[in-house]
Amino acid sequence: MAVLRMIGGRLLWSVPLLLVLSALTFTLSWLTPGDAARTILGTNTDPAAYRQVREQLGLDRPLAEQYWTWLAHAVRGDLGNSLFTGEPVASALNARLGVSLCLLAGAALVIAVAGVAVGMAGALRGGATGRILDGASVIGMSVPQPWFGLVLVVVFAVSLGLFPVTGYVPFAQSPADWARSLVLPAVCLAVGGIAMIAKQVRGAMVDVLGRPYIRALRANGLPARSIIFRHAAKNAALPVVNVFGVVLIGMLGGSIVVEQLFALPGLGPLAVSATAQHDLPVLQGVVLYFTVLVVVVNLLTDLVSGWLMPRAVAS
Helix, strand or coil: CHHHHHHHHHHHHHHHHHHHHHHHHHHHHHHCCCCHHHHHHCCCCCHHHHHHHHHHHCCCCCHHHHHHHHHHHHCCCCCCECCCCCCEHHHHHHHHHHHHHHHHHHHHHHHHHHHHHHHHHHHHHCHHHHHHHHHHHHHHHHCCHHHHHHHHHHHHHHHCCCCCCCCCCCCCCCHHHHHHHHHHHHHHHHHHHHHHHHHHHHHHHHHHHCCHHHHHHHHCCCCHHHHHHHHHHHHHHHHHHHHHHHHHHHHHHHHHHHHHHCCCCCHHHHHHHHHHHCCHHHHHHHHHHHHHHHHHHHHHHHHHHHHHCHHHHHC
């Protein structure tokens, strides 16, 4: 029951979040110079034609009326059509969602494996090794993704020829080529997260390993492996899980840059083109999908945290 109450509470909180973000997107788009009609017709156009296109697109109506119309359709699952292609927004988003989810899942896997491994190594070895890994973590958090992506492309795609430079291969076409097309983008997206998780894992493990009950277990002759993985790791995992959730949410924004850099047909390029063209229905759809992903990540983080510490959920 406690878990169901927590899930229900999170879902209820997602409703005002969706409303605020969608209203904010509408307002910012309205405040931005230019509009879809101007983009369609160009800068040098007849004022009468401009007014006619605005009327056809519904851009001549008050902002509140436009937003209410969109919201009334959105709650019924109708996100409208693109102002440029006429394609249903939901269809355009669903066609690209899988690519973005694969990229995010791959980056999350890289972060989980590499971040935990580096953090554990720093905590258990200590000394100079720990300091070196700490320094590497700081550097990793400071590396610009576009620059790091170009380095990956030059080294592993152009020079060594191990991976494609850009582009995406569907899984149904070739599973092996699908995986190869996602390796470099996933590593590029994960670099900052690896550094953050490694630093968090090291700090949490050092803190737990210094507690009295761990010293008591060592004094009783318990094997070091059992102490680390059966007793220390679970207690150190809770803050790491919370930070991991924050990292995943941060990757949503980073995925836009990475998808543009590696020419992946995900939600990122669609968001960029919709912003440049003032294609508000598409932009609203992207914001809606990203917000749902944020809610899902927060919910999964809470569920894992509750599994690690059931008393927190019960309270």
